[in-house]
Amino acid sequence: MSATRFRPVSRTRVPATSPASTTFERLLIAALAFVAVLHSVHHLVPDSALLAAMPGYSLARIETVGNAVTLVLAVLIYFVMARRLRDYQAVHREFTRQHAKDPVSGALARGQFLRKLQSELERRRTSGSVAFVIIDIDHFKQVNDVFGHPAGDEVLGFCTRLARETFPDATVGRLGGDELAVFMSHDEQIPESYVGEACDAYLAALREGLFINNRRQSVSASLGIAMAPSHTCNLNELLSYADLALYEVKRNGRGAWSVFSTEILADMRQERFIERELRAALLLKQLTVHYQPIVDADGQLNSLEALVRWHNPVRGVISPAEFIPVAEKSRLIHDLGLYVMQRVCEDMPQLPGVPVNVNISAWQLKHDAFLRDYIEVLERNGVAPDRVILEITESAMLNTSDDFVARMAEIKRAGFKIALDDFGMGYSEFNQLRRLPFDIIKIDKSYIQNIGTDIVTDTFVSAVTQIAGQMDRIVVAEGIETRDDNVRASVAGCRLFQGYYYQPPVALADITMLYEDPKRLSTAA
Structure with missing residues (x-):
């Protein structure tokens, strides 16, 4: 956290x-x-x-x-x-x-809270029950980075007050950083549905937000629940089970709650299996790279996006949605990124003469050796940096601190272009466009596919395209799956398009066959 x-x-x-x-x-x-x-x-x-x-x-x-x-x-x-x-x-x-008491949030300090919880667990071994909830404030670091630490302190106090209000007769503590915790104890069994209703009320109250710098700011949190004695009466196990439930929420998009179950343990074992197999796949070069075109309004090829694919000898095709998060969590993501970069460089002689977008994670940008390692791959293969566009995923994790801005500027000086992927998701905000030196903005498909259905979506897309035009930046509409998607995105001001309507991701041999002229997409779109 x-x-x-x-x-x-x-x-x-x-x-x-x-x-x-x-x-x-x-x-x-x-x-x-x-x-x-x-x-x-x-x-x-x-x-x-x-x-x-x-x-x-x-x-x-x-x-x-x-x-x-x-x-x-x-x-x-x-x-x-x-x-x-x-x-x-x-x-x-x-x-x-x-x-x-924690001096910032007003909740019980970690030690005092855990001692009370331990005492209550011992008292409820034979009768009654305890419901334990971990509260993780979503994107709390970004709040500190964007609004300052005093604002972060206000958010912590706000979350603590709401916890006291929405969890009846509960004990509220701060475990550290962006994590709060709550436990409720009763002489009878506490229904999970009752705890869930309290969590729903808490999340709804958070969304109403608080005023930061004279502006109302909504807050989101992820909650993990474990019960005693039905799950365990051991303090360490209870904390671990609630953590597993919390991780399940984060993996599914945050801003919700989950109760621990044996299925979550099974999922964790599955993750460990994927991590082990992914390490082997990188070593044995079992991963492949597919390419999806990004085209202009006339269907002319502008660039390609490189997308990693994995066909496991035992399990068959494993979706990137399944193994990329595991790579992130296990810190394999940098090795995976270098692997993809190497494959793209090897494919360059057979690809059309356009830039290739290579996805990188926001976590990779924090890696001290990131830029050096990528440049080494390019130099080893004789590829110029201007042939590569680094497409940064997880835009909600990008901060606009001076250090991060300096790191982005260093990447630009090395000769790379930078694209911001999935703009509009999570905590993406216009301050990122103002401070970070992006060349390309890719609007998330959830907005593109809903243009014309509500005023908020239309206003958002229009604002992005106008700002991009003023700042001489390119806007790509992602998720173009139908002709209507294409028309609405064009009317909204987008000038580049990507999606299944034009072409799904295909292997190197297929992408090579699609083009007679490197600038022309040979498809019946």
């Missing part, structure tokens, strides 16, 4: 001790030390010498006076130390109180 700035916790002040009180305590300690010396002298000095030094006193009287003074001093020191102990207990209580 996303990094979050924590406000410094104020230091707990130790109760002040007056100078007079400190002097009195020192005198007591000095007096006790003096008495201790007297006792030592009494036992070390001969009786005759002691009686000579203290005329008029008997040995018994001297010892009685010494014992009495010692007792008085001991009682006084006891009361002094008892007072000091009370002071330090007060300090400890204040320290515990301050650290029991």
Whole structure:
């Protein structure tokens, strides 16, 4: 989950001790030390010498006076130390109180929350139940990057307040970063449907949003649910199961909730299988690359998009929608990207003389060796960077920080062109167009296929094409599947088109056969 700035916790002040009180305590300690010396002298000095030094006193009287003074001093020191102990207990209580709550969100701090949850799980082993919910704020890092950390703090506080309101009698805690958690406990079994209704109410309240910089900003979150004792009464297992349910939500698009089930465990095992097989496929060169044309309004070829395909010897065809997310999560995505780049370079001599779009992940851009590794592949194959357009997926993950803008500018200086894929999905925003040096904007097919059906879609597409025209950038309409899609996208201002209406992705041999002239698409579209 996303990094979050924590406000410094104020230091707990130790109760002040007056100078007079400190002097009195020192005198007591000095007096006790003096008495201790007297006792030592009494036992070390001969009786005759002691009686000579203290005329008029008997040995018994001297010892009685010494014992009495010692007792008085001991009682006084006891009361002094008892007072000091009370002071330090007060300090400890204040320290515990301050650290029991997260200073940013107002929720219980992680340690305190987990201790309460552990106690409740032990209490509910034989009767009753506990419903545990992990709340992950979607794209929280982008909120911090775009609006600043104070805005991120406001969002955390907002999410915490709503959790208290929508989950009745629940305990709310912050696990760290962009993760909150809630647990509800009851003497009877808590129905999953009841928890689901509370989650629905929470998500609906988040969508109403809060004001950030005098502008209402909606918030989205992904929720994972685990139940005790039906799933487990072990704290670590409960956290793990809720995490698995949360991951299931993220994999399916975020902004929803899911309850842990054994099927999720099966899916996780499937992911591990895919990761293992994908590593082998990269090593054995079992992946292939297909190409889909991007054309202008006359059907003339403008560029090609390279799309990776996988035919597993055991499972047959595995969809990119299945293995790309696994590659992202396992950090195989950089190796996969380099593999595709190498295959494209090998195919270049047989491809039409147009640029080729190669998909890269937003995560890859954060990889320190990304640019160096891609340039090495091009140099090894004698391919110029201007033959390649780097098409960045997951636009919702792109930030507009100075560091990221500098990284994009470095890629441009190396000679690559950059396309922004799936614009309009997730948290894509116009600030990305203003700050990031894209050459091409690809509008997501969900907008293209709904042009003319609602005013929001029409306004959005029109705004993108007008901004692109003013900034001398190219707009590609994705997902053109029918003639009507093509006509509506043209009227909206798009000038390049991609989709099954023109040509589905095909293998190298097929794409070569489609063209007599490298600039002309030989199809009956």
